Amino acid sequence: MxxxxxxxxxxxxxxxxxxxxxVTARNLVHSALWLILALFGxxxxxxxxxxxxxxxxxxxxxxxxxxxxxxxxxxxxxNIATESGPRFSENWSWALVIALVLFGTxxxxxxGWEGIAAQAPAISPRFDTVxxxxxxxxxxxxxxLAFEVASVLLLAALIGALVIAWDRR
Amino acid sequence: MQHxxxxxxxxxLVLAPVFPAAALLIPRLLAPRKPNRIKLQTYECGxxxxxxxxxxxxxxxxxxxxxxxxxxxxxxxLYPWAVAMDQLPLFAVVEGILFILILVAGLMWAWRKGVLxxx
Amino acid sequence: MxxxxxxxxxxxxxxxxxxxxxxxxxxxxxxxxxVVVVASFVLIVDIFLVWVERKVVARFQDRxxxxxxxxxxxxxxxxxIIKLLIKEDITPVGADKVVYNLAPILALATVLMLWAVIPxxxxxxxxxxxxxxxxxxxVGAVGTLGIIMAGWASNNKYALLGAMRTVALTIAYEVPMVxxxxxxxxLARSMSIHQIVNMQTIWYIVAxxxxxxxxxxxxxxxxxxxxxxxxxxxxxxxxxxHIEYTGMKFGLFYAxxxxxxxxxxxxxxxxxxxxxRGPFVEQAPILGVLYLFLKAMFIYWVIMWxxxxxxxxxxxxxxxxxxxxxxxxxxxxxxxxxxxxxALVEFGVSAGSLSYSLSMLAVNLLxxxxxxxxxxxxxRIERRRVxxxxxxxxxxxxxxxxx
Numbered sequence: 001m002x003x004x005x006x007x008x009x010x011x012x013x014x015x016x017x018x019x020x021x022x023v024t025a026r027n028l029v030h031s032a033l034w035l036i037l038a039l040f041g042x043x044x045x046x047x048x049x050x051x052x053x054x055x056x057x058x059x060x061x062x063x064x065x066x067x068x069x070x071x072x073x074x075x076x077x078x079n080i081a082t083e084s085g086p087r088f089s090e091n092w093s094w095a096l097v098i099a100l101v102l103f104g105t106x107x108x109x110x111x112g113w114e115g116i117a118a119q120a121p122a123i124s125p126r127f128d129t130v131x132x133x134x135x136x137x138x139x140x141x142x143x144x145l146a147f148e149v150a151s152v153l154l155l156a157a158l159i160g161a162l163v164i165a166w167d168r169r
Numbered sequence: 170m171q172h173x174x175x176x177x178x179x180x181x182l183v184l185a186p187v188f189p190a191a192a193l194l195i196p197r198l199l200a201p202r203k204p205n206r207i208k209l210q211t212y213e214c215g216x217x218x219x220x221x222x223x224x225x226x227x228x229x230x231x232x233x234x235x236x237x238x239x240x241x242x243x244x245x246x247l248y249p250w251a252v253a254m255d256q257l258p259l260f261a262v263v264e265g266i267l268f269i270l271i272l273v274a275g276l277m278w279a280w281r282k283g284v285l286x287x288x
Numbered sequence: 289m290x291x292x293x294x295x296x297x298x299x300x301x302x303x304x305x306x307x308x309x310x311x312x313x314x315x316x317x318x319x320x321x322x323v324v325v326v327a328s329f330v331l332i333v334d335i336f337l338v339w340v341e342r343k344v345v346a347r348f349q350d351r352x353x354x355x356x357x358x359x360x361x362x363x364x365x366x367x368x369i370i371k372l373l374i375k376e377d378i379t380p381v382g383a384d385k386v387v388y389n390l391a392p393i394l395a396l397a398t399v400l401m402l403w404a405v406i407p408x409x410x411x412x413x414x415x416x417x418x419x420x421x422x423x424x425x426x427v428g429a430v431g432t433l434g435i436i437m438a439g440w441a442s443n444n445k446y447a448l449l450g451a452m453r454t455v456a457l458t459i460a461y462e463v464p465m466v467x468x469x470x471x472x473x474x475l476a477r478s479m480s481i482h483q484i485v486n487m488q489t490i491w492y493i494v495a496x497x498x499x500x501x502x503x504x505x506x507x508x509x510x511x512x513x514x515x516x517x518x519x520x521x522x523x524x525x526x527x528x529x530h531i532e533y534t535g536m537k538f539g540l541f542y543a544x545x546x547x548x549x550x551x552x553x554x555x556x557x558x559x560x561x562x563x564x565r566g567p568f569v570e571q572a573p574i575l576g577v578l579y580l581f582l583k584a585m586f587i588y589w590v591i592m593w594x595x596x597x598x599x600x601x602x603x604x605x606x607x608x609x610x611x612x613x614x615x616x617x618x619x620x621x622x623x624x625x626x627x628x629x630x631a632l633v634e635f636g637v638s639a640g641s642l643s644y645s646l647s648m649l650a651v652n653l654l655x656x657x658x659x660x661x662x663x664x665x666x667x668r669i670e671r672r673r674v675x676x677x678x679x680x681x682x683x684x685x686x687x688x689x690x691x
Contacts, residue, residue: 052418075448176315193537211532234456273619286608
């Protein structure tokens with residue numbers, strides 16, 4: 001195994017473990033903190049995939065904004081963080097079976113795909129991925145429509161969220 | 170890409186908590202340890218603590234966090250655009266500005282609606 | 289070229305390779321050493337900062353400051369550390385032990401992480417990330433988490449209130465900060481801080497003074513220093529999120545805060561004031577470290593100057609200032625900088641030249657002038673509104689009936 005693979009296995013195990021803790025932790029704030037660790041693990045996986053930009057964006061958006069938003073949401077409630085109810089719904093065994101079947105199907109389908117064993121081509125050090133992304137985002141043969149639609153989508157999200165969350169006195 | 174640079178970041182990530190953690194371990198050896206019930210109480214300037222420490226926060230915190238989230242995502246989109254600035258034709262620059270203006274409209278809307286007012 | 293650090297690194301690499309280690313392992317050991325050197329150097333500077341902070345605040349308040357231990361009181365920070373180390377470590381009842389202990393570690397570690405991407409000298413830099421600017425934002429975001437964890441785990445109302453206030457403030461001011469950071473990225477056409485410093489034959493503070501000012505203001509807000517220190521408003525919530533921390537744990541928060549201020553200074557210096565640039569730095573790269581720290585210390589001093597001169601701002605004023613002034617201004621600066629850059633390059637003015645910088649300065653001055661005149665007309669309306677006669681007893685004005 002190459003060192004990269006060892007790091008990947010460690011990080012993946014950390015991410016999965018943290019994800020498991022998110023759903024099993026009794027305390028909501030602990031769940032949020034475990035979620036942050038899981039999201040951070042995903043960021044490291046992005047780095048291992050040579051996607052540095054996605055990695056920092058993952059940390060900025062998911063940990064810096066969304067996780068904070070979640071913690072704010074928890075703080076908005078009347079103390080529900082330590083409420084001790086059942087952690088699992090009664091149907092958890094069925095959910096486990098379905099999840100395993102889904103995972104198995106996906107793994108089986110992917111193993112049949114010829115790209116699964118292909119090595120990623122090495123990116124030359126002169127190739128700036130962020131610059132290419134920027135060019136693709138606004139070029140007419142690239143994603144310019146998606147780029148502008150994203151802006152409108154963000155606007156809609158802003159207005160929608162505030163209309164719902166904002167109480168007029 | 171930049172294996173060497175990310176390796177440095179990775180090693181830093183592992184080592185950075187070690188320094189403060191080591192600083193926390195020294196008092197374990199040196200500092201006295203005489204806890205008692207009064208000393209361990211929650212500090213509220215000498216007044217007896219009443220009730221739970223859970224404070225219910227106002228929804229305003231959440232609103233501002235929402236606006237923050239939207240603008241954070243927006244700016245992240247703009248960074249690749251800014252990096253590629255010298256290779257972009259004029260209309261691509263205008264597209265980026267259009268992107269900003271659409272969100273400025275959102276900010277203006279929130280402003281007019283009074284969402285930005287902390288009361 | 290006098291460059292002792294790289295010479296030592298090369299000598300070590302040769303020595304280790306001579307012992308029969310593989311090149312990957314040699315690389316790892318050298319990286320490890322590099323990290324340890326950077327981190328311990330920064331931490332030693334941090335200890336020295338305790339003295340600087342105490343001495344400067346004393347001067348601002350017309351006192352002498354520490355002057356008993358050693359020349360000019362230079363040994364004082366060591367005494368401070370010894371005191372903190374032998375203080376009893378109190379974990380309050382009901383605290384969440386793990387999170388409570390993790391929070392101060394995270395607070396200092398995230399500030400340390402920022403130094404990984406700051407170039408110390410032309411040949412001495414830790415990591416030259418092509419996403420350096422966003423990396424800073426990302427690490428700052430993780431730093432906010434330390435505050436939330438500290439506030440929540442302390443099981444104290446004041447701590448939680450202080451933490452939530454800090455976070456609300458930090459995330460609010462992160463918006464103009466992130467937007468203003470776009471301006472040096474546009475000017476340098478790169479997010480790598482190394483590249484941004486390389487491009488600054490003319491300091492970016494000339495071409496982008498408004499972005500620099502916005503960055504400095506939002507950096508002070510992110511630091512939670514006065515005038516934005518309502519997170520630890522002594523009269524309201526005692527000390528804020530670190531109220532329950534004693535001994536070295538408090539010391540870590542304190543050290544983290546001081547170092548964060550210097551780090552912001554170093555970032556400001558790298559992004560807007562040429563970083564390690566200075567006379568003779570091409571001949572002796574080691575001088576770059578000196579220049580960087582001189583500039584960083586200057587900004588640190590400006591931050592202290594602001595801190596000890598201005599009173600605390602109220603939270604609604606603070607948020608108004610952010611959302612209704614700084615953010616629109618930052619967006620306007622980014623849009624006009626992008627347009628002006630395109631126009632200048634179209635007209636054949638190469639980026640980074642003197643005429644380019646001066647034209648950018650003119651654009652900035654224009655935006656500044658428009659902003660000031662807008663503010664002036666707003667102030668005129670506001671003065672008229674305040675001066676208007678209003679019967680105090682009328683429910684329309686007293687505000688009682690509204691709520």
